[in-house]
Amino acid sequence: MGFFVNDMAKMEDFYTRALEFTVTDRGQLSAANGPMQIVFLSRDPAEHHQIVLMNGRPDEIAFNVINQISLKADSLATLKEMHRRLVAEGMPGIAPVTHGNSLSIYVPDPEGNRLELYFELPWYVSQPLREPVDLTLSDEAILAQAEAHARSLTGFKPRHEWRAEMARRMGLA
Known part of the structure; x- marks a missing residue:
């Protein structure tokens, strides 16, 4: 799964330190609204990524659309x-x-x-x-x-x- 984040460093720290995910790749993609930073995370050496973090989450949203x-x-x-x-x-x-x-x-x-x-x-x-x-x-x-x-x-x-x-x-x- 992948989701947008506000604070990439804080989210990467939480998932890697607290939940022991490993950064498998990171980089930048060109997008319509400008460059997007992306971090790939996994806890399984057979899976390149299980979670993808990408900057660009709006600061203000009415509610969190991720149920779980x-x-x-x-x-x-x-x-x-x-x-x-x-x-x-x-x-x-x-x-x-x-x-x-x-x-x-x-x-x-x-x-x-x-x-x-x-x-x-x-x-x-x-x-x-x-x-x-x-x-x-x-x-x-x-x-x-x-x-x-x-x-x-x-x-x-x-x-x-x-x-x-x-x-x-x-x-x-």
């Missing part, structure tokens, strides 16, 4: 480390939640874009669902509480069953 930027964590340990880092950064509005089928952290970036950092759980439950979760607990306690809660909800099933159902519905099975 969702970034998948590879493990609960990674999600918990990101939570620790965001708390240490003093980021406002950090909200760890369970969606029943994932554990997420919602937090605004420095320009108010809502980020969702999430770890997928091995089951599915009907959506939408959003309940607070304590990411300071042990991994075992978090997963046990999340599973017990999910099993009590409508639509609970193993994720592989849900994926197979979606493949059938999409004509891919």
